[in-house]
Amino acid sequence: MHRVQDDARIIIFRSRLRAGVDAVYAERADAMLKIAESMPGFVSSADFVSDDGERLALMEFDSPEHLRKWRVHDQHRATQAEGRAAWYDAYTLQVCAVLRESTFDRRKDAAELPPVNKGPLPTVTAEGGCACGALRYRVMGPVVASTLCHCADCRRACGATPVGWLTLARSGFTWLAGTPKRRASSPPVVRDFCGDCGAQLVYVSEEEPEYIDVTLGSLDDPDLVPPRAHIWTSSKAAWLHLRDELWRFPRGLRDGKAERYSEGRLP
Ligand SMILES: [Zn+2]
Numbered sequence: 554m555h556r557v558q559d560d561a562r563i564i565i566f567r568s569r570l571r572a573g574v575d576a577v578y579a580e581r582a583d584a585m586l587k588i589a590e591s592m593p594g595f596v597s598s599a600d601f602v603s604d605d606g607e608r609l610a611l612m613e614f615d616s617p618e619h620l621r622k623w624r625v626h627d628q629h630r631a632t633q634a635e636g637r638a639a640w641y642d643a644y645t646l647q648v649c650a651v652l653r654e655s656t657f658d659r660r661k662d663a664a665e666l667p668p669v670n671k672g673p674l675p676t677v678t679a680e681g682g683c684a685c686g687a688l689r690y691r692v693m694g695p696v697v698a699s700t701l702c703h704c705a706d707c708r709r710a711c712g713a714t715p716v717g718w719l720t721l722a723r724s725g726f727t728w729l730a731g732t733p734k735r736r737a738s739s740p741p742v743v744r745d746f747c748g749d750c751g752a753q754l755v756y757v758s759e760e761e762p763e764y765i766d767v768t769l770g771s772l773d774d775p776d777l778v779p780p781r782a783h784i785w786t787s788s789k790a791a792w793l794h795l796r797d798e799l800w801r802f803p804r805g806l807r808d809g810k811a812e813r814y815s816e817g818r819l820p
């Protein structure tokens with residue numbers, strides 16, 4: 554959910570073929586894709602042909618270094634040379650950095666996440682508020698996630714680590730009393746907190762406008778929905794040794810690269 558720029562590189566390859574070379578091209582493209590998929594750092598690829606014959610191929614690697622290895626791969630280079638001699642009419646290749654990424658996948662809701670402990674998340678009606686009582690809120694609806702976030706932004710905003718978050722549909726959130734102060738965190742994220750006592754209550758990101766997070770610690774009942782996963786463990790404080798059985802996500806919950814604690818393999 555909390556996502557930042559990374560080193561990923563996207564190759565955009567637009568090409569046009571000469572007449573009558575489709576079969577040999579398809580065969581070589583297939584062989585190249587098999588090699589690319591076996592390279593370290595390969596993330597994804599896609600291929601399209603437009604009505605006017607222009608082909609668009611996209612390929613993603615997780616770092617400039619892994620992209621370089623693909624670029625200089627012997628067989629890849631040989632096939633490119635063959636292509637210029639035998640089947641390309643013209644092409645343009647661009648390598649792009651990922652400045653920001655936002656994803657949506659209807660199927661990747663809580664039910665599709667790793668089976669983090671004991672069954673589906675509950676539907677709740679609950680209230681919470683800040684330390685001085687000036688701010689009060691209510692949350693209603695199905696819980697999407699309950700996590701402990703180790704990211705540096707949460708750590709600094711709350712002066713504590715990790716920070717527990719309950720994620721729900723934004724439509725299920727209501728302020729009952731008071732007006733929070735709002736701070737732009739790492740854009741497009743904003744955090745709402747109490748201007749009097751400083752308690753952090755709410756996290757919202759315009760990249761995920763359908764969701765809102767409230768701090769587990771600000772709920773009247775902090776045991777309402779125990780956390781199911783650690784997120785952003787790549788930013789975890791080194792002195793904190795996790796020994797629970799929660800899933801661990803090096804980055805956000807939707808990155809999907811989770812692993813589970815097992816004895817003798819502490820992070
Ligand atoms: Zn307060």
Ligand SMILES: [Zn+2]
Pocket residue numbers: 555702703704705706707708785
């Ligand atoms: Zn965070």
